Amino acid sequence: MxxxxxxxxxxxxxxxxxxxxxxxxxxxxxxxxxxxxxxxxxxxxxxxxxxxxxxxxxxxxxxxxxxxxxxxxxxxxxxxxxxxxxxxxxxxxxxxxxxxxxxxxxxxxxxxxxxxxxxxxxxxxxxxxxxxxxxxxxxxxxxxxxxxxxxxxxxxxxxxxxxxxxxxxxxxxxxxxxxxxxxxxxxxxxxxxxxxxxxxxxxxxxxxxxxxxGTNVSAQLRARVGRALLESPDIERVTYLHIEYVGPNRLFLVAEVDLAGDAREHDAARRLREVERRIEAHDIVETVVLSLSVDDEASLAF
CATH class of the missing domain: 1.20.1510.10 (Cation efflux protein transmembrane domain)
Structure with a gap:
C-alpha cells in the first residue's frame, strides 16, 4: 500500500x-x-x-x-x-x-x-x-x-x-x-x-x-532470536547462531543447540524437527536448520 x-x-x-x-x-x-x-x-x-x-x-x-x-x-x-x-x-x-x-x-x-x-x-x-x-x-x-x-x-x-x-x-x-x-x-x-x-x-x-x-543482523535482533530459542522448553542452551536476511523481513537461521534431557539419537532428531517447524511458523522466518551442540562448546549469552 x-x-x-x-x-x-x-x-x-x-x-x-x-x-x-x-x-x-x-x-x-x-x-x-x-x-x-x-x-x-x-x-x-x-x-x-x-x-x-x-x-x-x-x-x-x-x-x-x-x-x-x-x-x-x-x-x-x-x-x-x-x-x-x-x-x-x-x-x-x-x-x-x-x-x-x-x-x-x-x-x-x-x-x-x-x-x-x-x-x-x-x-x-x-x-x-x-x-x-x-x-x-x-x-x-x-x-x-x-x-x-x-x-x-x-x-x-x-x-x-x-x-x-x-x-x-x-x-x-x-x-x-x-x-x-x-x-x-x-x-x-x-x-x-x-x-x-x-x-x-x-x-x-x-x-x-x-x-x-550479506549483512549482519542487528545485535538487538540477534539477541531476540537467541532468547526466543532458549525460551523453548526443548532447548537448554545455544552454542552457535547464524542469522541472515533472505528477503525483506525474511530470515534464514542456523543454530547449534543442546536439547534438554538425554534422549536417544532418534528421539533427539525428531525433537529437533519439531522445534524447527515451530520456529518456521513465525512470520519472519523463512528456513531454520538446527543441529546438536558438542558438550565442550561454550554457551552463547543473549
Missing part, C-alpha cells in the same frame, strides 16, 4: 510539473519533472520487487525469492541516479548561461505547492509506518529506516523526503531568479536537485548491495 500511494502521487505530480515546465521554461521545474517521472517509474520497479519477493520457496529456491526484492530495488535506485540525478545536473549546467526570465511563475508556485501536499501525504504515510515499526523494535526512526530489510519502505521514505526538499529548492530558485533577475539561480536549483537525488540514490544502492552480498 505504501508503494501504491507513492506511485499514484508521483504520477499526478509528474504530469503537473511537466505542464508547468513547458509553461514557465524553468530549469528547476524541468529538473523537478524529471525527478517525479523517475520516481514514478521507480515505484513500478518497487511494486515488482514486492510481488517477486513475496513468492513462496520451492525446490529451485529453497530459501525463497526474497532476495529478488533487493535486486529490483537496486534497479530502481539506479533509475533515480540516471533518470533523475544525471538529467537534472546536465540540464542545469546547460542552462547556466541562459538569461531568459521565468514565464508565468505563479503557475510554477501553484504546481509546487500542490506537489508538496501530495508528496507530503505520501511521506507522512511512510513516516508513520516507520515510526511505529521503530518503536516496536526499540530503535530510532532514522536507524530503523537505514537498517531495515524492508527495502521498498526505505525507498519510498527517502524518495518522498528528497521530493519535499527538492520542491523547496525549486521554489527558492525560481524566487531568487525573480528577485535578482539572474537566470543562473534557476539553473543552480536544477543542479542542486540533481545532487540531492544522487545522494539518495547512492544511499539506496549501498543498502541494497549490502543485503544482496
Amino acid at each position: 505504501t508503494v501504491l500511494i507513492a506511485f499514484l502521487a508521483n504520477v499526478l505530480v509528474a504530469i503537473a510539473k511537466t505542464v508547468a515546465a513547458v509553461m514557465t521554461s524553468s530549469a528547476s521545474m524541468v529538473a523537478e519533472a524529471a525527478h517525479s517521472w523517475a520516481d514514478a517509474g521507480n515505484e513500478v520497479f518497487l511494486l515488482i520487487a514486492d510481488r517477486r519477493g513475496s513468492r513462496k520457496k520451492d525446490a529451485r529456491h529453497p530459501l525463497g525469492y526474497g532476495r529478488s526484492a533487493f535486486v529490483w530495488s537496486l534497479i530502481a535506485a539506479f533509475g533515480i541516479f540516471t533518470a533523475g540525478s544525471i538529467v537534472s545536473i546536465m540540464h542545469g549546467i546547460q542552462e547556466l548561461a541562459a538569461n531568459e526570465p521565468v514565464e508565468s511563475p505563479v503557475v510554477a508556485y501553484v504546481v509546487l505547492a500542490i506537489a508538496f501536499v501530495l508528496e507530503g501525504a505520501s511521506f507522512v504515510q511512510a513516516l508513520v509506518r516507520s515510526r511505529r515499526l521503530a518503536r516496536e523494535r526499540g530503535s530510532s526512526t532514522w536507524d530503523f529506516v537505514i537498517d531495515t530489510s524492508d527495502t521498498t519502505l526505505r525507498a519510498v521514505f527517502f524518495e518522498d523526503a528528497a521530493a519535499l526538499v527538492g520542491l523547496v529548492i525549486a521554489g527558492g530558485s525560481i524566487a531568487l531568479h525573480q528577485i535578482t533577475g539572474v537566470a543562473a539561480w534557476d539553473a543552480i536549483g536544477s543542479i542542486l536537485v540533481g545532487v540531492l537525488l544522487g545522494i539518495v540514490a547512492i544511499i539506496l544502492i549501498g543498502r541494497n548491495m549490502a543485503f544482496l552480498v
Whole structure:
C-alpha cells in the first residue's frame, strides 16, 4: 500500500510539473519533472520487487525469492541516479548561461505547492509506518529506516523526503531568479536537485548491495532470536547462531543447540524437527536448520 500511494502521487505530480515546465521554461521545474517521472517509474520497479519477493520457496529456491526484492530495488535506485540525478545536473549546467526570465511563475508556485501536499501525504504515510515499526523494535526512526530489510519502505521514505526538499529548492530558485533577475539561480536549483537525488540514490544502492552480498543482523535482533530459542522448553542452551536476511523481513537461521534431557539419537532428531517447524511458523522466518551442540562448546549469552 505504501508503494501504491507513492506511485499514484508521483504520477499526478509528474504530469503537473511537466505542464508547468513547458509553461514557465524553468530549469528547476524541468529538473523537478524529471525527478517525479523517475520516481514514478521507480515505484513500478518497487511494486515488482514486492510481488517477486513475496513468492513462496520451492525446490529451485529453497530459501525463497526474497532476495529478488533487493535486486529490483537496486534497479530502481539506479533509475533515480540516471533518470533523475544525471538529467537534472546536465540540464542545469546547460542552462547556466541562459538569461531568459521565468514565464508565468505563479503557475510554477501553484504546481509546487500542490506537489508538496501530495508528496507530503505520501511521506507522512511512510513516516508513520516507520515510526511505529521503530518503536516496536526499540530503535530510532532514522536507524530503523537505514537498517531495515524492508527495502521498498526505505525507498519510498527517502524518495518522498528528497521530493519535499527538492520542491523547496525549486521554489527558492525560481524566487531568487525573480528577485535578482539572474537566470543562473534557476539553473543552480536544477543542479542542486540533481545532487540531492544522487545522494539518495547512492544511499539506496549501498543498502541494497549490502543485503544482496550479506549483512549482519542487528545485535538487538540477534539477541531476540537467541532468547526466543532458549525460551523453548526443548532447548537448554545455544552454542552457535547464524542469522541472515533472505528477503525483506525474511530470515534464514542456523543454530547449534543442546536439547534438554538425554534422549536417544532418534528421539533427539525428531525433537529437533519439531522445534524447527515451530520456529518456521513465525512470520519472519523463512528456513531454520538446527543441529546438536558438542558438550565442550561454550554457551552463547543473549
